[in-house]
Amino acid sequence: MAKVVTCRHFVKLKGIKISWTRISRETHFACQFFTSNKTCTASQGISFASRGIKSRTTSACVNPLLELQGYVATPIVPADKAVFTPSQTEVTQALKLFSLTTGTRREAATFVGSYADASQLPDTSLPEVAFLGRSNVGKSSLIQCLLRAHSNVHVSVSKTPGHTRTLNLYRLGQHFTLVDMPGYGYNMPLNFQQSVELYLQSSRRLCRTFLLLDGQVGLTKGDHTAIQMLREFGVPYVVVVTKIDKVGRHVLLRNLLSVMEYCHGEAGHTCFSQPFLVSSRTQDGVTLLQTFIAYITGCVRIQGL
Numbered sequence: 001m002a003k004v005v006t007c008r009h010f011v012k013l014k015g016i017k018i019s020w021t022r023i024s025r026e027t028h029f030a031c032q033f034f035t036s037n038k039t040c041t042a043s044q045g046i047s048f049a050s051r052g053i054k055s056r057t058t059s060a061c062v063n064p065l066l067e068l069q070g071y072v073a074t075p076i077v078p079a080d081k082a083v084f085t086p087s088q089t090e091v092t093q094a095l096k097l098f099s100l101t102t103g104t105r106r107e108a109a110t111f112v113g114s115y116a117d118a119s120q121l122p123d124t125s126l127p128e129v130a131f132l133g134r135s136n137v138g139k140s141s142l143i144q145c146l147l148r149a150h151s152n153v154h155v156s157v158s159k160t161p162g163h164t165r166t167l168n169l170y171r172l173g174q175h176f177t178l179v180d181m182p183g184y185g186y187n188m189p190l191n192f193q194q195s196v197e198l199y200l201q202s203s204r205r206l207c208r209t210f211l212l213l214d215g216q217v218g219l220t221k222g223d224h225t226a227i228q229m230l231r232e233f234g235v236p237y238v239v240v241v242t243k244i245d246k247v248g249r250h251v252l253l254r255n256l257l258s259v260m261e262y263c264h265g266e267a268g269h270t271c272f273s274q275p276f277l278v279s280s281r282t283q284d285g286v287t288l289l290q291t292f293i294a295y296i297t298g299c300v301r302i303q304g305l
C-alpha cells in the first residue's frame, strides 16, 4: 500500500492568496484549490493561479520561480536578499527595447562576428552580457530566444554538445552586446582558456555573466569548477536554470535548492541572490530575463532598485 502524505501550501500571486492541499501517493497528486473562500477544481485553480503570472504578450509564464515557490514553505530566495520584481510598465519597456520598436521603424539587431581569441574582440563602448555554461546547456538557444523578434539574426543551435567553438557577439541596436561562449565539459574546445577565460578576466565592458545550469541535470563537476573560476576572477554572475519545460517540478526544485546552497553557501560569493528559470522552447521566464538584462545594461530603470 502506497504511503499517503498530505501537505498544505499557499502562494501569493498578484496580491491574491491561493492555498491548496496536496495529497501525494508516490508520484500521483490530488489537488484542491481554495481561491478566496470558494472551493474549485484543480484545473480551475491552476488556471486561476497562472492567470496572474502569465505574460500579457505571450502565453508564457513570466516568473516560473513564483510557481515553484508554491511547493515549499521556506523561501527559495532568502527574505533579506534582493529580488527583481519589475512592474508591468517596466516589463513592457524592456520588451519594446528587445524588439527595437521605435514608432514604426525598427533598428537592427546584428551579428557582430565570431572570435576564437578574446584579445581579438572589437573595442566598443557598449555594455556586454555573457552566457556561460557547459556544452549543450542551451546558451545559443537562449540568445536566439532573446532576439526572436529579429529574424535577420541567425544564432546557430545544435543538439551536438560543443557546437559553439568561438565567442559569438550579437548587438542589439546601440544598446548592448550579447556574448555567446563555447561550453565547458564534453567536447570543450582547445581554445577555451584563450576565449572564455581570457574574456571573463579582461573584458572592460562585461556588466554581468549569466551562468546557465540545466534544470534536469542539476549541478555538475564542470559547473563547480566554473563557479570557482567566477569567484576567483571576481566576476559577478547570475544563475539561469534552463530547459525547465523538460523537467518535473520536484526534480527542478531539488536541483534548484542544491544550486542555491552551493552558490550562496560560501562567504565572498559574487552570485546574484535570485535565480532565473527559463525555457527557450516555451519562452517561460524569458520576458523577465529580458527585463533584467535591460536593467543591468542601464536601458530600463526599475523603481526601488
Ligand SMILES: Nc1nc2c(ncn2[C@@H]2O[C@H](COP(=O)(O)OP(=O)(O)OP(=O)(O)O)[C@@H](O)[C@H]2O)c(=O)[nH]1
Pocket: 133, 134, 135, 136, 137, 138, 139, 140, 141, 142, 156, 157, 158, 159, 160, 161, 162, 163, 164, 165, 181, 182, 183, 184, 242, 243, 244, 245, 246, 278, 279, 280, 281, 282
Ligand atoms: N526542451 C528544450 N530544449 C532546449 C532548450 N534550450 C536548448 N534546448 C536544446 O538543447 C540543445 C543544445 O542547445 P544549444 O543552445 O545549442 O546549447 P549550447 O549551450 O549553446 O551548446 P554548445 O554549443 O555545445 O555550447 C539543442 O538541441 C536545443 O534545441 C529548452 O529550453 N528546452
